Amino acid sequence: MALPHVFVARRIPDFGLEKMAKYADLDIWPEQLPPAPEVLRQKVKNCEGLVSLLTDRVDASVMDAAPKLRIISNFAVGVNNVDIPAATARKIPIGNTPGVLTEATADIAMTLMLAASRRLTESCEDAKAGRWKTWEPLGWIGQELQGRTLGIVGMGRIGHALARRCHFGWGMKVIYTSRSPKPESDQELQARQVQMSELLQESDFVSVHCDLNETTKGLFGAEQFAQMRSHVVFVNTSRGPVVDQTALAQALRSQKIFAAGLDVTDPEPLPPTHELYSLSNCVIAPHIASATVPTRNAMARICAENLIAGLTGQKMTSCVNPEVPTRQS
C-alpha cells in the first residue's frame, strides 16, 4: 500500500525524519527560508500530513487546499502559527512539542537576564572596538540578581523552570501572574500569584513566559513599562507580539527601565535597521532558546510521534486540540 504523502516544511533533525519516513512518503522543503504561503498551499494539496514550523502560517486557506489533511504536527511548543479553531472545525488534530524544550528555553531566559543585567554585550562590544581604556571603578555598572524579586508572567513549564533557577541559584523571591493558580510553584519556590500591577511595581526582573493568545497580545505597552522600577531588567522568550516594541524602545532609550533581553521579536527576523539594535541596553538573540542538540532531537522525536499517531489513528504524544476524535485512514 502506498504511504501517505506528508509535506515537511523544513529540514528538521534526521532523528525525526527517519522515524517519519517509515510511515510516510516525505516531501521535505530543502530551502533555508520557509515556503511562501502560495507554495505551502500548493505543496499540501495531496498531503495527509503536514509538519510545520513556527515560521509557517497554517491558516484555513492552507487546510482548505489540503482536503486529505489528517494531521498537523508543529515542530514547536507554541502553536500561535496555526489556526486552531479552523483545524478543530475540520477535525484535524494539531501536535506540538511541550516539555522537552523547557530547560533549554529557561537557560536562555537566564542567560538573557544575566547578560542584560551585567551589560555583557555592550561591554564586550566596547572592548572589541577599543573603548576599553582601563579598569573603571564607575564603568559598565550593572544590576545584581542575588536576593531580588523576579516577576514571572505566565507560570507554566518554562516560567517555573526559570523561577527554579532564580530561587535556588540566586535566592530570589518569586511572584507571578497566570490564568490559574500554581500550587506546585507556590510550594516548591515559595512563589506567590499576584495581580499584574503588583508584579510590575514590585519586580526587579520581569520575565515573560506566557503563550501568545488573545489575552497576551500587546500585554506589555507604555502603561506597563511606566509602572516598572527604573532598575528593571525585562526578558522575553515567549513571542514578539506580546510586547509593543515601540513602547519598549522608548522605555529603554529614556532609561525608564534598565535593560532588556529578547529571544523573540516582531517581526522575525527583526530588520537590522530596527531601533532596538541601536540601544546598548537591549540584548537580542535570534530566537535560539531551543537550539541545542538534545533539545532539537527530542522535539524531532515528539514531532514524528505526533505525525505517526495522527496518520495511524493513535493517541498523540501531545495534542493541542484533543477534542478532535482520532480517526483511522
Ligand SMILES: NC(=O)C1=CN([C@@H]2O[C@H](COP(=O)(O)OP(=O)(O)OC[C@H]3O[C@@H](n4cnc5c(N)ncnc54)[C@H](OP(=O)(O)O)[C@@H]3O)[C@@H](O)[C@H]2O)C=CC1
Ligand atoms: N524562544 C523560544 O525558542 C521558545 C519560546 N517558547 C514560548 O514559550 C511559551 C510557553 O511555553 P510553556 O511554558 O511550555 O507553555 P505553558 O503552557 O506551560 O505556559 C504558558 C503559561 O502562560 C500562562 N498564560 C496564558 N495567558 C496568560 C495571561 N494572559 N496572563 C498570564 N499568564 C498567562 C498560562 O497560564 P495557565 O496555565 O493558567 O493557563 C501558562 O501557565 C510557548 O507558548 C512559546 O510561545 C517556548 C519554547 C521555546
Ligand SMILES: O=CC(=O)O
Ligand atoms: O519558540 C519555540 C517554540 O517551540 O515554541
